[in-house]
Amino acid sequence: MARTQSRHHAPDELVTGPGPQLSRRVALIAAITPFVVIATDLLVAVLAGPGLRWLSMLAAAPALAAARYGPRSVIAFGAVSLAIGVTLGMRPGSPSVDDQAFVLAALAVITVASALLSALRQRRERELIAVRSVAEAAQQAILAPVPERVGSLRIAVRYSAAAAEASIGGDLYGVVLTPFGPRAIMADVRGKGLPAVSTAALVLGVFREAAHDEPDLLRVVDRVENSLRRNLGSDDFVTAVLVGFPSPDRLHIANCGHVPPLLVHRQVVTVVEPESTVPPLGLLELSEARPVLVSVAFEEGDQLLLYTDGVTEARNHQGVFFPLPERLQQHLTADFTGTLDALHARLLDHNGGRLNDDAALLLIQRAAP
Template identity: 45%
Template structure:
């Protein structure tokens, strides 16, 4: 699990909070003098410790609170009094409860870490490395994981070489967690087979729909865009199933989105609407680039709530080497957000060779 600078700072703050709290209470009690009644507040030390400390560390902080209470009781001339006995009893009780809370929290954190680790490993196994040169294109991929507190997503991508050229898919599974990873596995497995076997993109989508029909339940779905690039033609054929349109970067510097002529439903929802996905062609000649991405890119927001302006950042993708160009975009995305992004962001950059 990745830990950012913000998480480390928060951890240091929570770790020092119990000691700071007990120090403030002790100073206040000394300045206020005997009879002020601040000693029971020392139980806040172990109580705050349970937020981030282990059960053992919480116990040591509780013992420190008891020792500090005894020292202050001597100063306030309360040793042996009924008030002091009740104060010590309350600190001990709060320490015991805080230890139980710490142990419970640690167990849940370990369980969550294990689940995230399994999901992340499964995701990495599914998303195989993309070859830098495949058919008539150069390719580069970037996968920016969400913040550690976010759930694992179902972003997917694949590039398959066929006898007629290259077929590509980039998609995003609705939902999060292991279910999303499992659905992504179904889509990728079906695409890897169908990309070789089927004569056109609609037939590939039909195979994906059949595979998902055995997997999805209710109103779950997968948005995806499929691309077919033939070796002998300076064109690309696309089929968009409810996914954000690719960004085209022409060799002459012009940038535009490859919007589909008709709105088609995402994968898994075809049976609920009469509208079917139709392929469409675009010019994709030597030197042209195409960026395929998931909604984690365009739905990222800055501190004012403004979405990431992907089209305005197209100049970042002009470097000759596609991987070098694509490496710049995730860094700019994180800078724009001002920290870790809230959703996974997959990006695939294709450049047609000269």
């Protein structure tokens, strides 16, 4: 599910740990189990001789097939089981016809019931596919793939939604080229699902418009804050970090309650902490603290990593948080996108292949002219 051009991946493509491997293994077992059951019944019938015990075991084949195959295939498994039962029931010493008829009738009933369950399962699967298609369309409309190049910057993104079944989450990012230089945002909406997506769409819409209109990056923050104040509930908020590149060799950062970015300068990773603690967007009016621009030198080859707390709060089976600065330092390579690929792979390995929270990584590098 990787698309190298935009460096934006759908959530189900990103999860490549043991979880998907286990699912494929379970699907394979479910596919071959009905065949194994029929073969085992035949072997038992030949070795054990005439009787009803092995005949009743044949009902397991269509029942198990309902978990993997469609109604027609389930009926086919049932028909094969019935044919085997009738054929083996003709051997000398077999139970009476009345006894066999009762067991074979039960097998037929189980086959019909299994076929109905299979049809219901397929219907639910089609509904889930339709829901996921709508969710993915909404996700793509909001988190449009960022270009590989914005002005003098190279961009790479990796995104994983915790609600992988819906392919949708509450993290958001965006990069736009404005008359005042490239500008970027990384934010995390409180909550998940459709309410979070609605808020994410609002934040990105206001950011993209204000970023083109406002020369001052702090005015962009104010525009987003004012919009959220009018539209969010009292308990809702959005942590965000906004970055501006007013000149090729310098960047400005405004942090509103978000995890601090990581700066890679001359192959050394440092945390860009805000000058003061500022509440998230939507709650700024509750505090006297206001966001302050942090100005940082950004030389050719330097990189800036924006991310959400789903990355740093990912835990392994021992409860240890993912050490993002250390891992970034370890995986710095000459290949810009290779760094992010390796970092994302280590994140999934650390958390057992499946994240418990939405996680986004946005890596920005000042490239050569």
